[in-house]
Amino acid sequence: MSYGPPGGHHASPYGADADGYEAATVRPYAVTGGRVRSSLSDLPLEALVEVLPDAVASRGLTPEKRSILQHAAHTYVSIAELSALLRLPLGVVRILVSDLQEAGHLTVHTTIPVNVHTGHGSAHSGLSLSVLESVLNGISAL
Amino acid sequence: MAFPPSDCVPGNADGPSGAGGAGVGIMPSWAPVSGGARAEEGPGPHWAGSAPGSAPAASAPEAVRPAAAPPAAPSAFPAAGQPPRPAATQPARTSVLGGGAGAGAANPTASAGVIDRVPGAAGTTSPAAGALAPARPAVSAVPTTAPAPAVPAAQVPAAAPVPAPDVARRSPQQEPEARPAAGSPATGRTAPTTVKIVIAGGFAVGKTTFIGSISDVEPLNTEAAMTEHSVGVDDAGGVTDRKTTTTVAMDFGRVALPGNLWLYLFGTPGQDRFLFMWDDLVRGAIGGVVLVDTDRLEQCFPAIDYFESRGIPFVVGVNCFDGVAKHRLEDVREALQIPAGVPMLYTDARSRTATKQTLISLVQLAMRQLRSGTGA
Numbered sequence: 001m002s003y004g005p006p007g008g009h010h011a012s013p014y015g016a017d018a019d020g021y022e023a024a025t026v027r028p029y030a031v032t033g034g035r036v037r038s039s040l041s042d043l044p045l046e047a048l049v050e051v052l053p054d055a056v057a058s059r060g061l062t063p064e065k066r067s068i069l070q071h072a073a074h075t076y077v078s079i080a081e082l083s084a085l086l087r088l089p090l091g092v093v094r095i096l097v098s099d100l101q102e103a104g105h106l107t108v109h110t111t112i113p114v115n116v117h118t119g120h121g122s123a124h125s126g127l128s129l130s131v132l133e134s135v136l137n138g139i140s141a142l
Numbered sequence: 143m144a145f146p147p148s149d150c151v152p153g154n155a156d157g158p159s160g161a162g163g164a165g166v167g168i169m170p171s172w173a174p175v176s177g178g179a180r181a182e183e184g185p186g187p188h189w190a191g192s193a194p195g196s197a198p199a200a201s202a203p204e205a206v207r208p209a210a211a212p213p214a215a216p217s218a219f220p221a222a223g224q225p226p227r228p229a230a231t232q233p234a235r236t237s238v239l240g241g242g243a244g245a246g247a248a249n250p251t252a253s254a255g256v257i258d259r260v261p262g263a264a265g266t267t268s269p270a271a272g273a274l275a276p277a278r279p280a281v282s283a284v285p286t287t288a289p290a291p292a293v294p295a296a297q298v299p300a301a302a303p304v305p306a307p308d309v310a311r312r313s314p315q316q317e318p319e320a321r322p323a324a325g326s327p328a329t330g331r332t333a334p335t336t337v338k339i340v341i342a343g344g345f346a347v348g349k350t351t352f353i354g355s356i357s358d359v360e361p362l363n364t365e366a367a368m369t370e371h372s373v374g375v376d377d378a379g380g381v382t383d384r385k386t387t388t389t390v391a392m393d394f395g396r397v398a399l400p401g402n403l404w405l406y407l408f409g410t411p412g413q414d415r416f417l418f419m420w421d422d423l424v425r426g427a428i429g430g431v432v433l434v435d436t437d438r439l440e441q442c443f444p445a446i447d448y449f450e451s452r453g454i455p456f457v458v459g460v461n462c463f464d465g466v467a468k469h470r471l472e473d474v475r476e477a478l479q480i481p482a483g484v485p486m487l488y489t490d491a492r493s494r495t496a497t498k499q500t501l502i503s504l505v506q507l508a509m510r511q512l513r514s515g516t517g518a
Contacts, residue, residue, distance in 0.1 A: 109336075
C-alpha cells in the first residue's frame with residue numbers, strides 16, 4: 001500500500017476491481033483532512049445529491065470529490081450509493097458532500113427535515129400520511 | 143386485488159399473512175409478478191403440502207376468513223391498488239422505469255413533436271417527399287450537378303440537398319432532447335422523494351436476498367471499517383469465510399415507485415458492534431422489517447429490542463428457508479415475546495411477492511400508527 005499524495009491518486013481504485021479497502025491507498029482521515037464531522041448537520045443516508053451545472057469547472061478538487069461529481073453528474077445519487085460506489089465510508093462521503101455543497105458544486109435533497117419532531121411522541125419518521133399512501137400503492141403496483 | 147392486506151386487524155395478523163405466504167412460498171424467486179393474481183392461485187394447499195403437519199398456522203379456515211373480509215381494515219385500504227387511490231395509482235405502470243408521472247407525460251408529447259415536424263418539412267419542400275417515395279426516374283437525370291449520393295431521387299439541385307439532411311439532422315437532434323426528460327431526473331428539476339425501510343435481522347438471515355428480490359439495482363454495500371481488528375471480533379454466526387480486512391457494514395437497494403418516489407431498503411449491519419449505526423439508519427425511516435430465522439431465533443433479539451424501545455413501527459417476517467415453515471407464527475411470537483400489536487408473517491426473502499407483501503404490511507402498520515397518533 002502506498003501513501004502517495006491525494007493528487008497522484010488515481011480514481012480507478014474505487015472501481016469494482018478494488019477488492020479491499022486496503023487497496024484504496026488513501027486513509028479516510030486523509031481524504032477528509034482529518035475531520036470526522038461535517039460542518040453541516042449529518043446528511044441522511046438516503047439524501048440525494050444533485051450536481052449543479054456550474055460544477056463542470058471543478059478543477060483543483062481532490063479525486064474523491066471529482067469522483068462524487070462524476071457519479072452524480074447525470075442522475076440523483078444518494079449518500080449511501082456514493083459510499084458504495086466510491087468505496088468510502090459513509091462518514092467520509094458525508095463530509096465530502098457537504099464540502100462540495102458549501103462550495104456550490106452540488107445541492108442535496110432531503111425528504112425529511114433534519115431534527116423533525118412530529119409531536120407523536122415517538123421517534124417517528126416524520127413522513128406524512130399521503131407519502132406513506134403513495135409508497136403503499138407503489139409497492140402494491142410493483 | 144393484489145395481495146389481500148394481510149394484517150388488517152392486528153389480532154388476526156397471523157392468519158392472513160400465513161395465507162399470503164402460502165401462495166408465495168413455492169413461487170420461483172425473482173419471478174416477475176404482476177398484481178396479485180398469481181399469488182391467489184394456490185393459497186393453502188401448497189403450503190400445507192410442503193410442510194405436512196408442521197404448519198397448521200396456515201390451515202385453511204383461519205387463513206381464509208380474514209382474507210375474505212378486508213373491509214374490516216382501516217378505511218384507507220379496501221384492497222391495495224383499487225381505483226379509490228387517485229393520483230398515485232394512475233401513473234403506476236407508466237413511470238416505473240422513468241422519473242415519474244411528469245416524465246411519462248413529457249415523452250409522448252416530445253415524440254409527437256417529432257412526427258409533427260417531419261411531415262411539415264416534407265410538405266413545404268416537396269422534393270423531400272419525393273425522395274422518400276419511389277423516385278421518378280425521369281427527373282433524376284436532369285441535374286447531374288447535385289451530388290445526390292445516397293438518395294436516388296435528387297430532383298431539384300437547390301432544394302433537394304437541403305431538406306434531406308435537414309430531416310436527417312433534426313430527428314436525431316430531437317431524440318436526445320426527449321430522452322433526458324424521461325430518463326435522467328437531473329434535468330427534470332424535481333428531486334425524487336426518498337423514503338426508506340430498514341431490514342434487520344441476524345447475520346446471514348437473508349437480508350440481502352430480501353433486498354435483492356425487490357430492488358431495481360443489485361444491492362450495494364457500504365463499508366464502515368477498514369481495520370484488521372474485526373477479525374475474531376465479529377460474530378459471523380458460523381459464516382467465517384468472509385473477507386477479513388474489510389467489513390461490510392450494510393447492504394441496500396433501491397426501488398423506484400410511481401409518483402417520483404424512491405424507496406431505499408437498508409439492511410442493518412449484522413454485527414453487533416455496528417449497533418451504533420442503527421440510529422443513523424432508522425432516522426426518518428418508515429419502519430423496520432425484522433427477519434427471523436427460526437433456527438437462530440436469538441439473533442433477532444437486538445433488532446426487536448431496538449425497534450420496540452424506540453417506538454419504531456416494525457413487522458416480523460419469519461423467513462422460510464426452502465419454502466418450509468417449521469414453526470407456527472404463534473409459537474415464534476411467544477418465543478420472541480413479540481407484542482400482539484406487531485404483525486408477524488411468513489415471508490420468503492427470495493420471492494418478490496413475499497417481499498412485497500412484507501413491505502406492504504409494514505407500511506400499513508406505519509399508517510395505522512400515524513393515524514392513531516401513537517408509537518408502537
